[in-house]
Amino acid sequence: MAKAKVTFEDIEQTVNVPAGTRVIEVSEKIGAGIIYGCREGDCGTCMMHVTDGWNNLTEPSVLEEKILKENMASRHDRLACQAQVLGDCTVKPA
Amino acid sequence: MNGDIDVSRHCNAVEFADGVYWIGALDPTLRTFDIILSTANGTTYNAYLIRGSEGVAVVDTVKENFSDEFFARLESEVDYSEIKVIVLNHLEPDHTGALPELMRRAPQAKLHISQRATSMLKALLKPSSDAFAYTTVNTGDRVSLGDRTLSFLHTPFLHWPDTQCTYLEEEGILFSGDVFGCHYCDKRLFNDRVGDFRFSFDYYYAHIMRPFKKHVIDALKLIEPLTLKQIAPTHGPILRERPRRYVTHYRELSTSSLTREIGSDDHSLVIFYMSSYGNTARMAEEISEGAGGVAGVRVSIYDLEGGETEPFVDLIEEADALLFGSPTINGDAVKPVWDLLSSLAVVNLKGKIGGAFGSFGWSGEAVRMIEDRMRGLKMHIPHEGMRVKLIPTEEELDECRSFGRRIAEVLIGKRRERAVIDFAYLV
Structure with missing residues (x-):
């Protein structure tokens, strides 16, 4: 299975994950600072900033785009409960 | 001014600045609000009406079962056909209960809400919300009523994600939503006439605004530079006498003592x-x-x-x-x-x-x-x-x-x- 490295910038920790893993599946287990609310892409609590490898995450769905807009996300912000890792990337709490 | 005011004895609009009216409702028997708040002498649902040379604005409405009082006060001053703008500073049901009926009676009016209020509007008013025309506004956006101008302040999380404040520029009146509000019901309506509501004001802050202190500080940065002649919140007395002290008090309550x-x-x-x-x-x-x-x-x-x-x-x-x-x-x-x-x-x-x-x-x-x-x-x-x-x-x-x-x-x-x-x- 294809692997990718996701780095959590706030705790300087990198994890090798199977491609397709959602960021939420990893971040809590290693104690990264991204925090969660509804965990289903509706509340915007888990907004994260992708500092590197923006294109290595799955495209945001129409629903995620809507929530990002409502929460005034900046460029390269994503919801950690929705974004899936496809290739190497670096993220931190937004 | 308004020395003998008693809004419990009539259902008329109450003018408190030139062309600016209170059209809210009293709920003196309420003892618990939203499950979590004790309300020892009830509350008020404050809504407001602003008359401009080119149309009327309604700012917020009331809880649904107080709609009759709201509409009676509104009708005492304007015809529904005159309403051009409806502003919702906050979409919680105690302020939007009369909205569907108001929109039915004034279908030409355009709703002005914050960006974050859009999904709540749909969720609260389903399924009728599809028919509502609305525009989203942010800090700096303005809407003209001819000789009157409303400007908007984006003040999220005070105390919902959707909350905003609306400022009537010519009169220096801030329609602050739940900010600077309290559950205190008094038929004399104004802070220089009502009883001692200090406890209610602080209690309301402690339970409603306290979890959002950081957002209070952000909002105060927008509010403090304004010329404030009156503050008109959605609950409790209208703060017309020395309104700025309530702003100062909010800053004190929101600043870390540690x-x-x-x-x-x-x-x-x-x-x-x-x-x-x-x-x-x-x-x-x-x-x-x-x-x-x-x-x-x-x-x-x-x-x-x-x-x-x-x-x-x-x-x-x-x-x-x-x-x-x-x-x-x-x-x-x-x-x-x-x-x-x-x-x-x-x-x-x-x-x-x-x-x-x-x-x-x-x-x-x-x-x-x-x-x-x-x-x-x-x-x-x-x-x-x-x-x-x-x-x-x-x-x-x-x-x-x-x-x-x-x-x-x-x-x-x-x-x-x-x-x-x-x-x-x-x-």
């Missing part, structure tokens, strides 16, 4: 524990010792057995990191720990650092359960908690000091190099 005590450079770490046989207490002391050895961290340690919930909530609100120690009894953390952890809805814990520890006899579930609760409260748990079976050994006490030190290092932002780890090895 920072004044220990300086803004130090980080506060608070340890709470309960102990049956002294083992969890011993762990707490060693964790405190380890954390306290890190420069820039101020550690406080409290035995839950010797305190009460409310002052502990105050401590937690201002702490940067919280550690909870509990023995495991019958597979659970002990009740005083849960009592405190279930009393934190009034403070903001988002992003605070948390951790748990405890001694146990045979299974030791308490630590993981406390960690889960902290995650649920949106806290950040950087290190797995410390669990010790019965009496801690010297080695385990060393580990406790190390645990305290590592938490404190996260607190001051000290980085440590780490190897890449594999997802498969994560617990």
Whole structure:
């Protein structure tokens, strides 16, 4: 299975994950600072900033785009409960 | 001005500035609001009407079962065909209950709401919301009523994501939504006429605004530069006499007092524990010792057995990191720990650092359960908690000091190099 490295910038920790893993599946287990609310892409609590490898995450769905807009996300912000890792990337709490 | 005012004796609009009217409703018998708030003398649902040379604006409405009073006051002053603008500063049902009927009677009116209010509008008013024309507004956006101008202030999380304030420029009146409001019902309506509502004002802040202090400070940056002749909130008295003192009071209530005590450079770490046989207490002391050895961290340690919930909530609100120690009894953390952890809805814990520890006899579930609760409260748990079976050994006490030190290092932002780890090895 294809692997990718996701780095959590706030705790300087990198994890090798199977491609397709959602960021939420990893971040809590290693104690990264991204925090969660509804965990289903509706509340915007888990907004994260992708500092590197923006294109290595799955495209945001129409629903995620809507929530990002409502929460005034900046460029390269994503919801950690929705974004899936496809290739190497670096993220931190937004 | 309005010396003999008694709005309970009529259903007319009450003019409190040139062409600006209160068209709200009194709810004197309400004793509990939204399950969580006691309302010793009821509340008011304040709505307002502004007449301009080129149309009328309605700012907020009332709870649904008070619609008759709202519409009667509105009709005493304007015809529905004159309404050009409806502003919703906040979409909670006590302010939007009369909206569907108002839109039915004034279908030409355009709703002005914040960006974040759009999904709530649909959820609250389904399915009729599809028919409502609305525009979203942000700080700096303005709408003209001819000789009157409304401008909008984006003030999210006071106390919902959608909240905003609306400012009538020519009259210096801030329609503040729930900000500067209180549950206090008085037919004399104005702060210079009503009874002593200081308790209600502070109580309302403590339960509604307190969890959002950071957002209050952000909002005050927009509000403080305004010329304020009156503040018209959605609950309680209209603040027409010395309105700025309420703004000052909000700033005082929202400013950290701990920072004044220990300086803004130090980080506060608070340890709470309960102990049956002294083992969890011993762990707490060693964790405190380890954390306290890190420069820039101020550690406080409290035995839950010797305190009460409310002052502990105050401590937690201002702490940067919280550690909870509990023995495991019958597979659970002990009740005083849960009592405190279930009393934190009034403070903001988002992003605070948390951790748990405890001694146990045979299974030791308490630590993981406390960690889960902290995650649920949106806290950040950087290190797995410390669990010790019965009496801690010297080695385990060393580990406790190390645990305290590592938490404190996260607190001051000290980085440590780490190897890449594999997802498969994560617990």
